[in-house]
Amino acid sequence: SSHKSSKREWKPLEDHSCTDVPWLLLFILFCIGMGFICGFSIATGAAARLLSGYDSYGNICGQKNVKVEGIVNSGLDLTHKKYVFFLDPCNIDLVHQRIKSLALCVSACPRKELKTLADIQKFAETNGSTLCSYELQPSEYTTDPRAAKLCPKYPVPESAPIPFFHRCAPVNISCYAKFAEALITFVSDSSVLHRLISGVMTSKEIIMGLCLLSLVLSMILMVIIRYISRVLVWILTILVILGSLGGTGVLWWLYAKQRVSASAVETQIAKDNLQALLIYAISATVFTVILFLIMLIMRKRVALTIALFHVAGKVFIHLPLLVFQPFWTFFVLILFWTYWITVLLFLGTTGSPVPNEEGFVEFRMLGPLKYMWWYHVVGLIWISEFILACQQMTVAGAVVTYYFTREKRNLPFTPILASVNRLVCYHLGTVAKGSFIITLVKIPRMILMYIHTQLKGKENACARCMLKACICCLWCLEKCLTYLNQNAYTATAINSTNFCTSAKDAFVILVENALRVAAINTVGDFMLFLGKVLIVCSTGLAGIMLLNYQRDYTIWVLPLIIVCLFAFLVAHCFLSIYEMVVDVLFLCFAIDTKYNDGSPGREFYMDKVLMEFVENSRKSMKEAVRGGGAEGRELKPMVGADEE
16 A cells, blocks of 8 residues: 555546746746847837948938947938948958948939949939938049049949838849858859759749648648558558659669760750769669668568557547647747847847947947847747747647547547647646756757857867767757657646656656557657658659759759758658657556556546557567566456547
8 A cells, every 4th residue: 555655646637736837937037038138129229220220320221310429420310311222232241240331321222233433423313312422422423532432332233122121232132142152161163052043043933832742742641640540551651662762763764864965965054963863863772772671670560550540540530620730839930930030130230339440330239238149049949949848738738638538529629729728727837847948958059069160170070079979969868858848748738747747757657668668659750750751752753853844954952952851841840740649649558557457447548449559569579578477467448438
C-alpha cells in the first residue's frame, strides 16, 4: 500500500487548476517591457523618421524641423518635399548595412533616367524637384564646380517612391545585385549570380504555381491519412520507391539528352544547366541507394506502424480542425513577426541626433537604452517559442480529451476550442515556462553561431572545431528539451500539474517504455519523413518537367531549390501535426497501460486497434529475446471501445 501511495495518481480530465502562475506573471511583465520599447520608439519620433524618412542633415521630410546645433542645412521647412532621394542609391556599405550616400528630401522622384547635369537641371526647372544639395540653386547645376559632389551620380536611374515609406528607389534593382554578390561568398563569377537572379525572375510564375502545388499535395496527403490510414504506410513506401527510381531515371535521361544538345549549342547557360543536371542526378542516385538500405533494414517494423497510424487517423476524423492548426499558428507568427520587424525598424531610427565624422547627422541611443534591442531580440525568440508551445498544448489537450473519453459520442462539440479554453484559463504559465527553457538554450547557440560567422577564416582549426562542437551540442539539447516539453504539456493536459512535475512524470513514463518509444518514434517518424519526401519529389519532378521547356534561357538551380525548400516547409508544417498526435497518443497509451489493468473500475481507455499493435510488438520482442522474460498479462480493450 505504501508503494502504491508513493505513485502519482493520474486522474485524466478530472481536475483543472492553474499551473505555473508566477511564470505567467513574469511573461506578462516581459510583454509589458516589449510594449514599452514600442511606445518609446514611437514617442521619440522614430515612427515619423521611419515612415516619412529623413535626410543626411537630420531633417524629416514633409514637415518643419528643429535646428540641430553644429549641423548646416538642418532645421529646414520641408513641408513640400516628401520623398527621400539618395544621390548614389547603389553605393552599399556592407559593414554598417546602409546606403552610403548623401540623402536629400525632394518633392518628386525622377520617373525617367537623367544622363547629364543638364537633364537634372531641366528636371528641377520642370517639376520643381531639386535633386542636388540644398545650397545649390538649379541655375548653378551646370556652372558651379561643387556640383560634382553635391549632385547625384549620373546617369540617375529611373526611380519610384516605395509605398508608405516615401523613399525613391530605382525601378531597375540590378544595382543591388552587387550587394547580393558580396553576401554570397561562394559565387566567384559575378555573371553567375546575375544569371541566377534572371532565372528566378523569368520563372516566377512557374515557382508560384509549384509552391501552390506543394500546398495542395500536402492537403491531399492529410486527407489520405484520415481515410486510408490502414494502407497508408504501404502506399507511401511503394510511391517513394517508384518516385525515387523515376526521379533518378528522369534526371539521368535529361542529362543524357541535354548533353547531346549542348554539344551543338555552346552557350554558358547550357553548360550551367548540364552541370546542374549532373549534380542533381548523382545526388538523387546516392539518396535513392541510402533510402533503399534504410527501408530494407526497417521492413520488419513497417507493419507495426499501421495500427498506430490507424488510431491517429481516427483522431483526425473526430477532430477535423486539427488539420488547420498550422494555418492558425503560422498566421499568429506572421502577425507577431510583422510587429517585431516594425518595432525593430523604429528602434533603428530612435535616438538623439549626433554629428558623425562626415559632418552629417546620425541618430544614436545613448546610455543603457542602446542595449534595448537585445531585449527585443530575446522577445522575438521567447514569444515565438510561446506561440509554438501554445499549438503543442492545444493539440495535446484535444488528443487527450479524445483518448480519455470512453464514449466517443460524448466528445465536446469542438474539442480544439475546449482545449484552447483550458489553455487560456489554466495553463498559460506552463507554456511560458517551457518556452523560456527553450529560449535559454537557443540564445547561446545563436550567439555562438554569430561568433563563428564573424570569425570565419580568422580563427584556428581548434577554435573552429570547438565552436562547431558547442553549437552541435546545444542543438541536440534543444531538440531533446523540445521533445520533453511536448510530453510535459501532454502530462499537464492530463493531470493539471505544473511544468516541472509534468516533465518529471512524462520522463519517467518514457524511460519505462524506452523500447516502445524507440520503435514507434523511429518507424512512425520515418513514415512521415517518407511523406515529406514524396511531396518534395513530386513538386521537384513537376518543376524539372516545366523548367525543361525554358532550359535555353533560364538556369534551373535557384528556382528548383526555392520550390523544393518551400515544398518541404509546407509538408513539414502539416505532417508535424500528425507526428505530434502520434506522440501524444503514445504517452496516453503508456499511462493507460501502467495505471489500468482491464479489471472492473480500472478499464482501459484505448481502443482495440492500438491494443493489437502493442500485442504484435510484444510478440516480436519476445521472439527476439526467445522467452527471456515472464509472460505478460494479456491486455484487453475496455468495454464499448471505439470499433471504427
